[in-house]
Amino acid sequence: MAESTVAMPEIEQTQAVEATRPREHYVTPPVDIYETPESLVVIADLPGIDPPHLEVRVDKNILTLRGQTQDQMPGDLRSREYTLVSFFRQFELGEQIDQDGIRAELKQGVLTLTLAKAAKAQPRAITVNAA
16 A cells, blocks of 8 residues: 555554453454545445444544454254454554544445544645736
8 A cells, every 4th residue: 555645544444352262253344545635534344343333433543443253044054164354453643634523424344434634734826916
């Protein structure tokens, strides 16, 4: 992925896990990040996630994506070759992002986040006055 002018480095997951609890398994979802003059667009593949089980939040400049998969197959399981797993990923947001202007849309397992750039970070033309 090419570096963007608006940095969004990934943050390491550093949660302490109690020895008596089973560790939850998370997969880091692959994302594509595109930059437009007005925003960054983050596209994440989240198969098996539906909106009630998807959490997208911003807290202290950290954008968090967390999705919990749910088995929805009817009947008793006889054989399993593929398991849907839960997702977790975080990004650090710089001051170039308008955190109140973030929009999220989930369609057919693809999450599209539009992160609006702050007005001061957007390119603009400068009017030249003749003296």
